[in-house]
Amino acid sequence: MIRNSCVRLLAFAALLLLAAPLAAAPQEQPAPAQTMRYDIRFMDLNAAEVLAWDQCEQKERCRIGTMAVPNDPSRRGYLEVTADTATQERIARALAKQDGVPFTQSFQVLLLSATTKAGNSVAEIPANVQKALADLKGFLPFKSYQLLDAVWMRATQDRPAEGHVAAGRGGSGYRVRLRFRNLGGPQDRSLFVDAFSLADEPVTPKPSAADKKDGEAVAPRASRPLIDTSFNLKEGETIVVGTSKMDGADEALVVLLTAVPSS
């Protein structure tokens, strides 16, 4: 009985002796923090800051600040990061990947004319917008939709992009302009089209023979804005933007705008 107690006591003492050196071992010193400044060329500053925070494993050991440079066309601002070397490396790699090139997005623009008169709806509507068009047909009272023209626009974030849509009435065309900004992440793109406009571009009439004789120049008709709006758009989504007259119109112009997925 006494022997068992002694054995237990000795075992406990041995454990204590083993634990003591482990407890006395020097704690692993944290890597020294250093402050670095990164140029942000294309990304939104808040998005860059969040990206940097995502790279910081120990949040309490990181300090991240932003500084906007509004008058510098080559950069949006700076990111100032105080963190250990490993975190700085991760941030640098992430920024090189996300901020290396400007964010671009392709848009498919289809312009259709709609009428309440029965007619042959065109069959060459692309497959990716047929669902949107079917939804529209079940919703609006127009009976036929005619594809006037289609244009593919490649736009860079925060920069206006412009496209010309032909086949307007009397040889005229339409000008499509848009500007967008990415609100989502690299995997989940959510676009905000802060300016989308459609304007007709009338053709300058050719001077008649009488006008040529008189030497009078024919003044070109001014371009007229038809659509001017803004909206959110997810990658791969098709939005319908249309316009018609208030006074019982039987015709309308319909734009099917699709943010084309990158891959």
Next chain:
Amino acid sequence: MNDETRDERLRRLLREADPAAGEPGLATDEIHAMRRAVLTAIPESKPRFAPALVGAAAAVLVAIAVLSLWPRPESNVAPAPSKGISKIAVEKVTPPPTPGMNPRTTPVTTVAAGLRARRPVRSTPHRARHGRTEEPQRLAQQNETEPRTRQIQFSTTGGTRVIWILTSEKAL
């Protein structure tokens, strides 16, 4: 003679009574911790409406859209949705003189504004009937020169979002 004005005296009294005047303020670490907490905070999900309210709202929206926008012989309202409205909003828009790229700042009104949106369209002839003889002419001239625009945003049952712009201009 006291030269101290009323504002200065009030300012002095407020400063004297400020309980935090002697405190140094937040430390830099605390400021960063607060900023970090704000940046990484996840917004709370908003409470959802009860299904009954959603159904009633959808029915009201359908009624609003059909009654206010379906073309009628004496009406000057444009073609309208016929079914399947899940969301709708109406916005009064004054188009810019040139098609620039300035972002729009006019806020989109809520569903209830769908009824109000028709008032300006119909109010002009109503006022003209009861006004003096000069008033109709002036309003008619104004209508000819100033294009009126209404913007309606809705989504179909299939999920397609539609932005429809009604304009008073002569032709498209």
